[in-house]
Amino acid sequence: MLVRDIEKLYFSKSALGCYDICQLKFRRRYLDGLFLNSNWVMDKKEQDFWQLGRKFHTLAERYYSRQGFIEEQSLLSEQLITWLERLIELRPYNEEDIFLPEQELRLNEDGLRLVAKYDLLYITAQGKVVIYDWKTNSKPSKKEYRRKNIQTMVYRYVLAQAGGVYSPTGSFEPEDISVIYWNPRFPKQVEPISYHAQQVLKDQRTLEDKITQIKNQDYDNFLATTDEKICAYCEYRPICHGKRTLQLDQEDDELDLDFDWDTVEEINMSEGGF
Amino acid sequence: MQRIYVGPTGSGKTTILQEKYREKVKQSKTEDCLVFAKDAGDVSNWRLEIDLKQMGPLQIFSYFGFIQQELKQYWHLVDEELPGGRKSLEPTFMTVEPAHYLMSELVREAREEGAFASVKATSEQIAVQLIDNLNLAAMNSLNKEQLEDKLLGWAGADLDKAAAYEQGLELMLKFKELAREERCLDYSTLIKLYHQHLLNDSQYCQELLGRYHYLIVDDLEKMVPGAQQLILKLMEGVEESYFSFNPEGGFGRFFGSAPEMARENFFPRCELVELEGSYTSSERARSLVQNLMAQILEDQPLAESPYIKDRILTDLRGEMLVQVGEQIVELIEQGIEPGQIAVIAPSVDQVLDFALTKYLEDRGYNLLNLSSDRRLLDNSFAEALIVLSLLANPEWKLELNFSSLLHTLSLVLELDPVRSALLSEEIFKNKLELPDLDKVGLRARLGFANSDSYEQLKEWLLEQQNCDFELDYFLGRIFAELLAPLTPAEKDILACRQLIDSIAKFKEVGRAYWPQEELNRRFMKMLQKGTLAAKVLFKSADVQDQVLLSTPYSFLSFSHLDSVKYQFWLDISNQLWLQGSSKELSNPYLLSQRELEESWSDSIDRSLRKQQLCDYLRSLLGKSTQGLYLADSYLSSRGWEQDGVLADWLSADYLGVSADD
Numbered sequence: 036m037l038v039r040d041i042e043k044l045y046f047s048k049s050a051l052g053c054y055d056i057c058q059l060k061f062r063r064r065y066l067d068g069l070f071l072n073s074n075w076v077m078d079k080k081e082q083d084f085w086q087l088g089r090k091f092h093t094l095a096e097r098y099y100s101r102q103g104f105i106e107e108q109s110l111l112s113e114q115l116i117t118w119l120e121r122l123i124e125l126r127p128y129n130e131e132d133i134f135l136p137e138q139e140l141r142l143n144e145d146g147l148r149l150v151a152k153y154d155l156l157y158i159t160a161q162g163k164v165v166i167y168d169w170k171t172n173s174k175p176s177k178k179e180y181r182r183k184n185i186q187t188m189v190y191r192y193v194l195a196q197a198g199g200v201y202s203p204t205g206s207f208e209p210e211d212i213s214v215i216y217w218n219p220r221f222p223k224q225v226e227p228i229s230y231h232a233q234q235v236l237k238d239q240r241t242l243e244d245k246i247t248q249i250k251n252q253d254y255d256n257f258l259a260t261t262d263e264k265i266c267a268y269c270e271y272r273p274i275c276h277g278k279r280t281l282q283l284d285q286e287d288d289e290l291d292l293d294f295d296w297d298t299v300e301e302i303n304m305s306e307g308g309f
Numbered sequence: 310m311q312r313i314y315v316g317p318t319g320s321g322k323t324t325i326l327q328e329k330y331r332e333k334v335k336q337s338k339t340e341d342c343l344v345f346a347k348d349a350g351d352v353s354n355w356r357l358e359i360d361l362k363q364m365g366p367l368q369i370f371s372y373f374g375f376i377q378q379e380l381k382q383y384w385h386l387v388d389e390e391l392p393g394g395r396k397s398l399e400p401t402f403m404t405v406e407p408a409h410y411l412m413s414e415l416v417r418e419a420r421e422e423g424a425f426a427s428v429k430a431t432s433e434q435i436a437v438q439l440i441d442n443l444n445l446a447a448m449n450s451l452n453k454e455q456l457e458d459k460l461l462g463w464a465g466a467d468l469d470k471a472a473a474y475e476q477g478l479e480l481m482l483k484f485k486e487l488a489r490e491e492r493c494l495d496y497s498t499l500i501k502l503y504h505q506h507l508l509n510d511s512q513y514c515q516e517l518l519g520r521y522h523y524l525i526v527d528d529l530e531k532m533v534p535g536a537q538q539l540i541l542k543l544m545e546g547v548e549e550s551y552f553s554f555n556p557e558g559g560f561g562r563f564f565g566s567a568p569e570m571a572r573e574n575f576f577p578r579c580e581l582v583e584l585e586g587s588y589t590s591s592e593r594a595r596s597l598v599q600n601l602m603a604q605i606l607e608d609q610p611l612a613e614s615p616y617i618k619d620r621i622l623t624d625l626r627g628e629m630l631v632q633v634g635e636q637i638v639e640l641i642e643q644g645i646e647p648g649q650i651a652v653i654a655p656s657v658d659q660v661l662d663f664a665l666t667k668y669l670e671d672r673g674y675n676l677l678n679l680s681s682d683r684r685l686l687d688n689s690f691a692e693a694l695i696v697l698s699l700l701a702n703p704e705w706k707l708e709l710n711f712s713s714l715l716h717t718l719s720l721v722l723e724l725d726p727v728r729s730a731l732l733s734e735e736i737f738k739n740k741l742e743l744p745d746l747d748k749v750g751l752r753a754r755l756g757f758a759n760s761d762s763y764e765q766l767k768e769w770l771l772e773q774q775n776c777d778f779e780l781d782y783f784l785g786r787i788f789a790e791l792l793a794p795l796t797p798a799e800k801d802i803l804a805c806r807q808l809i810d811s812i813a814k815f816k817e818v819g820r821a822y823w824p825q826e827e828l829n830r831r832f833m834k835m836l837q838k839g840t841l842a843a844k845v846l847f848k849s850a851d852v853q854d855q856v857l858l859s860t861p862y863s864f865l866s867f868s869h870l871d872s873v874k875y876q877f878w879l880d881i882s883n884q885l886w887l888q889g890s891s892k893e894l895s896n897p898y899l900l901s902q903r904e905l906e907e908s909w910s911d912s913i914d915r916s917l918r919k920q921q922l923c924d925y926l927r928s929l930l931g932k933s934t935q936g937l938y939l940a941d942s943y944l945s946s947r948g949w950e951q952d953g954v955l956a957d958w959l960s961a962d963y964l965g966v967s968a969d970d
Contacts (some may be wrong), residue, residue, distance in 0.1 A: 043357055069799065071806060079779050093399065100382070109387075110398045141364040197363035200338055274802055277794030279786060 041066060045141055046246055048186040054249055055185065060271050061249070062257035071270045087114070088171035091219065092137075092154065094119050095169060099136040099155060103128035117170075118219035125217060125225065126157060126167065133158035135201065147243055151193040158236040162204040163211050164225070166190050170218040178226045181216050190214055190241040191230045209235050247307035311579040313529065315556060318931035319589025319872065322553035327358050333523045334361065342523040343543065345368040347531040350868030353904060354717070355527070368521070372536035373496070376503040377402065381496070383513055388492065397492040406811060406819040408495040410835045411869050412436035415480045424476040428893050438895035440495070443481050443839050445580075445900040447497035448565040450504060453482070459899050463909050464497035477894050489819035495825070500535050508542060518546030519548050526552045529575060534901075537567065537574050544578070550619045552579065557927050567901065587931065587948055589872035591616070594821040594930040597937070602923045606960050611958065618875075621940040626880075627664065627944040633877055634668035634780035636938060637856055640875060647674055649874040650855040653864055653929065657884035660946045662858065669856060680863045686836065688804035690788075690797050693717040695808075695836055697787050698780070699769035701773040702927035705830040707837065711737065721791055722762045732763070743767040780829040781812045797964045808836070865932070868960075873934040880940045882956035889918045922955065 044050070044065065054061040063069045082204045094115065095106055105123075108116055128134060135156040155167040168186070170176065170228055191212055199206035213227040259275050260266055267281045314322045326344075334342050339361075345901050346352045348371050353370045380387060403411075411952070413436040419425065425435060446456045457478055464470035470613065488498040507513045524547045526532065526540055537866060544550050552575060558568065564815065587595070593616040603609035625630040637650055654661060657680040666676045686692050696717040699709050711733055718729040735749045736742070743766070746752040752760045769790070788805050797805070812832050819828045852869060859867070880886075890897050891914065898917055899909060930937070939959055945951050 067799065069802060069806070080781075090398065094411075097382075104385070106398060107395050110395060139366045140361070141367075143360055143364070144362050200363065200365065251465070273789035273793035273796075279789040 036299075041250060043148075045143075045148045046242075046249075047150045047152070048189040048191075051189065051242075052185045054245070056262075056265050057260035057269065057271075058257040059251070059259040059275055060269060062254070063271055063274070066254070066257070066291065069274075071274075077089060086110075088169075089173055090115060091118050093168055095122055095154065096136040098122065098133040099128060102130075121219045121222040125222065126155075131160055133201065133203075138201075141217050142193050144196065147246060149189060149193050149242065151190050153194075154203065156194070156198070158201060158203070160203055162202050162207065163196065164198070164202070164207055164213075166194060166212070166214040167197060168214065168216045170216055171220065172218065173220065175221045175224055176216065178228070181214075181226075182228050185226060187214055188238045188241065192235065192242060195235055197229065208232075213266045310551075311544065312550070312574060312582060313552045313554050313579045314582050314584055315559060316584030317555045317557045317587050317590075317595075318928065319587035320584040321588070322555070322584060323527055325584075326527055326551055327355070328552055330359060330523075330525055331361060333549070334364075337522060339365040339367055342368060342525065343428070343520055343521040343547075344374075344525045345375065345532070345536070345540065345720045346371060347371065347528040348866070349374065350830045350866070351527065354868055371739070372532065372539065373499070376499060379507060380499060380503055381515075381613050383507055383510075386513060387502050390506050391489050391492070392486075393490065401493045401681070401817050402499070403488070403493050403495040403818050404811075404814050405793075406498075406835065407815050408440055409433070409436055410815075410831070410838075411818075411822060412440050412480070413482060413838075419476060419480060419734065425473055428473050430893050434892075435552050439477050439484070439894050440497075441892075441897075442477070442501075442900060443484065443495070443497035445565060445895075445897055447500035448535050449567075449901055450535055451540065451900065452793055456481075456900070463896060463899050473894060487822065493818050495820050504535060504538065508539070514542070517543070521546065521655070521900050524549050524550040526550075528558065529554045529571045530556070530558045531566045532571060534570055535564040537571060541574060550579070557931060589934065590931045591934050594937070596931055598927045598930045600912075601926060601958065605919050605923055609958070616937055617939060617959075618936040619938050621938065622942070624943045626660070626856070626942040626944060626946045628659065628963065629812070629903050630664045631668065632939070633879065634665060634672075637669065637877070638672050638674070641674060641856075645874055646853060648858045650717050650877070651857040651859060651864060651875070651933075652676075652877045652879060653859055653861055653874045654879035655860060655883050655888070656880075657858060657860055658946065663930055665858060671951075675855040676858050677852065679857055679859035679867050683802065684803055685808060688801060689716055689720050690792055690795075690801035691804040691808050693720050693792060694784050694805055695785055697721070697770070697791065697818060698737075698784065698833065700741060700743070701770050701783075702829070703774075705833060707830065707833055709737075710740060720795065721766060722759060723795075724755070724759055725857055728759065731755075743770060744766065771870075781809050781816070784809045784812065861929055865925070865928050870932075872932040872934055874933070874938075875935045875938065875942055876929060877938040878929075879940045880945075881939055881959055882943075882951040883945065884953040884954055886953070886955040887918050890921065 044078055050061065050065055053064060061115075063072075094106055094111075097106065098119070105119065133156075135153070135158070137152065137154065138156045139152045140149065153166055157165045158165060168190070173255045190212060191209075194212055195207055195209050209230040209232050212230040214230075215223060215227050230245070266272055266276070269275075270280055272278050272280045314325055316322050330342060330344065333476065337799075341403075344355060344367075346355050346369065352369055352374065356367055359367065359369075361687075369693055384397075384399055385395070388397060413433050414568070416435045416439070419582040420432060428435060430438070441459075445451075451459070460474040460478065461471055464474050484495075485498060487493075488495055494502065518669075521543065523538070524543050529537075529540075532540065546964045554568075554571065554575075556568075593614065597614040597616045600609070600611050600614065604611040621629055621632045621636065621696055623632060633652065637652070640650060641647055652665065657678060662676075662678055666678075669676050686695065693716070696709065696713050699707055702759055714733045714736060715726065715729045718724055719726060722732075724732070730810075731751060731754060735751060736743050738744075739749075743763070744751075746760055746763060747753065755763065756820070776783075778786075784805075788809070792801075792805065815832045815835070816828050818833060823831060857864070857870075857873065891899075891909075896909070898913070941951075941956050943950065
């Protein structure tokens, strides 16, 4: 495996979020290529929780990509059946609109390289688009937090700049775009976060500044966070500080299913000959 | 439009295809254009090279990656056709190690009942060969009867062989049935299911053929027959297809690729565009390879080539390695970048790796070993993870190697080898329980500080014995609490990560076959057999700054390097240069899709070995631009006389005519 050159990297919300919480973690993960899966430090209960969220994402993807296909109930747990029913109630599939599940978009403009992977892009015939992001945490998150976080910024900005090809009108105006973070545990909590032209410019500046800062930073200056709470739950803690990672409380943690920059795994035949 | 760009390595085929890709997706969307590259490394390179302003999902895959994605997406169509009907939400993908382990267990059971009595190979080696057979059969779309005919035909009148092949077939069948029943898909099952179920499903095919407008295939000659079948199907649905074909890229033939079949399948359907020249090799290298192939295949004399810069010939291998080192240093001092020098040997053994690394390091240069045959357990941190797990779990009753324990104690307690050995002896005497230092009289010999560390380790292990844990989580704890404080290097962290990731994958597969309580012990057993090879993390700076050491296969498969300036071919009288691909129970030539004109014989074997060698040498010289150094020693590192024939073929017959005249 060859570690990638930072100039060629596409920055995702995970990468930028990682840099914000701990620069050293960012360096290890994205510059050194040392990807430690957070599963590493999960016990069985946490892994089951993670698997449940993953399965929900799979079911949602199949429902929208297979024109409303619903999996056989005998294969699903009660909880997943309920979640899937709630999802269908929230946004039922139809033939008229465009549904793009697990859609990836990349933007590469003037040194600004960004990638966004959406759980679902829902596009109406009138050219309005809703970005759906599925959350399965036990606790609901606050809209104000969502509005300001880096995920919202990357999602909306990349779609506005690189998603026009999917619009029936040829482009998305910022006002056409909204984001909904939806959790099947709290189905009634549907709070669209809108977008507008001024915010686009603001996001652009923020993202450019942040990426420039990362690119210009000396390798040795990617320092560990001083926030002990963040550090204590980080999977890189043993390497950075020689201490065990504390149990991650999934109820407070975001389920991160964004696997950008992970290498494709191949199964090769046994090496014969030489 | 259906076009094939035909040209040798370095003629610019991939660059043209990438340009074509950009042109096409600019007119539409990235998801309209499907690209097949030969493997994950090339897929990764393609993804990096495609630099458009706006991009949707990149549909760039290896054949295997593509069908894996398709089976995942359309699993319901396949699952309902398998024994027992709908059973699983999604399939489990079986990686190489669990597949080999599962087959090894089947072989071991069969051997206990007397099977494979005439086969002189270990159960693990037999398992690898049977898995290779399954893979070759799947890649070549052979059904059970064809596989049986080909294998039994190979046995001829030899009853022992025929019995062994029958037994092998039985196990292969059993393995396949288990995989289907449990929805645990190894490479061969994945291919079979895709072709048998999805490609024969009209609903799926309709969707597939309507999905893409453009098809691009890089390295068509490397595509296995199954991939070619899929490409032909996709061509029915797309508007335009663009392919590249390297007429000199035959070295993958023994891993399933079918260049001749690709010619037959695609050349008559497409416009051919011939490309000439090569930026990765020189005219002199190309001329040498032509002469060399004529020598090997037709016994023509080899004219002296100015491309061969020097021939190092010594009695002892150690002397040869020193002279190779001297020559490398001389080149670097003349201004050649270390990354522009590749040392290639048919087998990269530890002596070669160590001697050359040491020689270069003493002079301020580094060596990067690209070959992937290092065992994961050769890494001291990964080894310590295993040893400490075994010490914490005596109920597994697994054997522990004395030297492994010694290494681990040295590492974790930071003891010198003598003290580690004393302590290891006492631990062995105490049946792998850590003894009381006072009772065994070691406290004084270990010293106060060391004894204190030992007591802490002992206490930690005792605490773990009472915990009900998942092994991957437990290994993570060992790493975090005992090993990470020892400031492991990046390669050590990577080895531990690989080991911990592999238990998760093993358990996912193993749950289908064995009781939960056996999984940890079985995983450890698999590791102790040395099944896991260490992955190496390469950085771009490493590749530029370090002299490369590799086998021919690893060098040619390394997708992050176009060419080097100088190559050193080592041990040219080693017989491994002319190694065949057929083994006791497996033979890629026989299991190809083609109808064989004559039955297997020694003369076919010899001729195939020569052809394989030529394919390798041609590809190697296709990745070298300034010169070749040959190095050989009369005796191998074990002190045995070497009598491989490549050295003879490379001896110029001084006819007074230079190849360039």
